[in-house]
Amino acid sequence: MRGVLWRVRVFAGQFGLLAALVLAAGLLITAAPRLANDLTDRALREDVARLPYSARDVTLNGQPDPRDAAPVGPAQAALPVHRDRMPAPLPGLVSESWFAAGVEGAGFAPAGPRTRFSLRTQAGMADRVRMTAGRWPENGPQVTAVEVAVSTATAEQLGASVGTILKIDPATGVGAGAGLPRVAIVGVFEPLDRADRAWDTLRLALVPFPGLPGIPEVPPAVMPVTDGPGLDAAARSLGPVSLSWRYRLDETRLDGGSLQSVINALSEVKRTPPAPGLSTSTSLDGTLVRFDGQLRAVSALLAVVQAGLVATLLGLIGLAAALAVERRREEFALVRARGGTIAAIGGRALAESLVVLPLAAAAGWFAGSWVPGRPAATGGLVVGAGVVATLAIPVLAAASQRRLSFTARRQDLVRHRPSVRRLTAELFFLLIAGLGAYLLRRRGLSPDGSVDPYLASVPVLLAVGAAIVALRIFPWPLGQLGRLAARARGAVAFLGLARAGRGAPVTIGPLAVLVVAIATGIFSGVVMSSIGEARDRAADLEIPADARVSGYAFAPAVTDRLAAVPGVTAVAPLTVDPATSYTTAGGITSTVQVAVVDAAALARVVAASGTGVPLPAALVDARAGRGPVPALVSPDVAAEAGGRGVATVRGYGYDFTVAAVADTFPGVDTASGRFVVLPRQALPDPTVIAPDGFFVAGAASPEALRAVAAEGAAADVTVTTWAAHRRDLDQTGANEVLSFTFTTGTVGATALALLAVGFTVLAGARIRGQVLSRLRTLGLSGRQGRGLLVYELVPLVTIAVLAGGLVGVLLPRVIGPALGLSSFTSGAAVRTALDPLLVGAVLVLVAAALAVAVLVENVINRRMRLGEVLRVGEEGS
Structure with missing residues (x-):
């Protein structure tokens, strides 16, 4: 054991280098998935x-x-009963819950319109x-007037105060025989915390809706x-009670x-509510599925x-081990x-390792686990x-000593013509890589959603296969360059290209490591730029303008306002x-989504905003007439x-003819x-x-647009700019994990590629030192010596x-069909896009x-000490 430790100490540099690479591999394998999980x-x-x-x-809804x-x-x-009956793991995820009940009616305020x-x-x-006037309602079993409380804003809109009696008509004919209920306002309140989630379903209780003037x-x-x-008393006259149990899942x-188990539980509770007669309302499962x-x-x-980075690290470990074995060959x-x-020999090296x-x-x-x-x-x-x-090291050391050799082998000569056995192995490897890529396209992602080792290995196989092909192709163009260099003045280019042409340092080991590293980095960059380009197209389709104003039932004058x-x-x-x-x-009737858009105005918006979304001329040029209006329809509708x-829109029917067929249309959800x-300008x-x-074009302030639109809207108004929507595509969902993946791929591949070049220099340092020492005696300068290395x-x-x-671009x-990249682009197809900055980055690399x-x-x-290398290098020859 003492001898083993002594040899480890003697070759501490070699083992230290291997240990650093192994530690980096263990850290990468452990830390990268943990960081990805944290970001996820x-x-x-x-x-x-x-x-x-x-x-x-x-939310569970029902009626008693x-x-x-x-x-x-x-x-x-x-x-709590309904919560505990929900499928696992939902009960353990509930942090808050609320019960609510309500009835509907139509009333006449003391001073004001029908409400x-x-x-x-x-x-x-x-x-x-907090009660600002009166008290909180306290109804008994036999009430003659239902006591209610209203917010300050509601009291102002109704023109009512404490003691006011409201006459309520039932919303349906259910309570007509029971007499009209008398509702007495006994209190006026203000919420202690308007942001309290308990008020989510009661916003109308805090801020009443004033209605739209001129629209009955x-x-x-x-x-x-x-x-x-x-509420029990009011229900006897106003009609059926609606019950709801709302459960907040703690994010x-x-x-x-646990994502898949939550999705399955939400789907199950929607199919089978906790009690008969209930229905479940939530779209959280859709968000989680996306x-x-x-x-x-x-x-x-x-x-x-x-996989690309780990394969590169393992390749570097192999290069470092080969370098260590070469240094200890004697x-x-x-x-x-x-x-x-x-x-x-193998056991001796194994004990040291x-x-x-x-x-x-x-x-x-251990470091990665932190x-x-x-x-x-x-x-x-x-x-x-x-x-x-x-x-x-043990395997390479044993392989290097299969034949006993007492003389040093020439390291500046290589066999240009590979054996039939090696060519067969290389062809078989290329066949496996190509077959793997084909099967991966046919199969897609792993059905259980776990990490797919097959998917991870195919790109590495393709990169190594490309290195094999490049190794067999490059000698011819390199030979041509060598002939040109032989005719030129100076010996540096000729000597460098001649050494490279004889296989130093272009061998399969360093080349394969470099190709895998560069392919991994370029693949990361190409995917990043391709997703970015697809997101630009998705943003153009969803908001083909500088901004989109959304609400419900805007007054006719809002368009002109x-x-x-300004802007x-x-x-x-x-x-x-x-x-x-x-x-x-x-004569077949079915359900469809109908959109009515002023296509001529939209064409002006698209041109002014510069989104460049194409619009069919049949819709843009449509004008009002007596015949059916031209329409754009989806392929499914066109076939029917x-x-x-x-088409029926808000109760109005319009005859249309199919003038264009398209899979998408700007601003319309086509999922x-x-x-x-239908073209709005062509309607009667x-x-x-x-x-x-x-859709608005121009540099107007979102706040100004919201303020103008809110004056004539029947619901809350939101303004979304194109830039904000495009930014959301980069920031929502698993995009942080995506950015982390790109950063890891590009930075890691760049660092490992540079490290591979350093290993290649180390591997040929001894023989190169001998050559430089000899050439120095012939007058080679230090600058020319560095040029010789560059040419090599x-x-x-x-x-x-x-x-x-x-490989990285292709x-x-x-393997695009197996990646599902369109999930990051709102469904827009991801096309290969090469960023010019990536080309510049490769040149910098x-x-x-x-x-x-x-x-x-x-x-x-x-x-x-280069001056002594000639004597030292020849001691073993």
């Missing part, structure tokens, strides 16, 4: 947290038994308000609140590991990038000459990397009826309509694949269809960049690689 969990929680309550909460005279109390008691009336009660409301179909609306007995308890699609895609990308030959067996390298792998795993994030099942990969590194806002150059109104009906020419049909787009009376939104390495770096770049196209090579060479020459 944070992104998931942020996505869920920004959802509105109607989308993220699980008509025979139950007082249903509110028992229904409130069922709040839409709804009465609500919710558990715990009395503790969340959109009257004012108020929501007084009462207690449970008061801090969600993580990517996130899961992104997570699967980014996991596949990370697996590809990590030692192993001497042991062999003294009667040592090949097994003894066992002292250092397993500890380095364990240190890398990185924040959920642990990933990568312990086996760390063990595998440690085993490969530990066996590298928006056009008058606005064009406005196009849009109305979307997401689920209406249309009738085909054959038979050339024409009747369902069933839509009809477009003013009867109130716009739901507007330029072919290696050039071939690696060309082969790795070609990989997204080859080439220059940096040559600079690193020269720097390493200078350090080696100083340590070897």
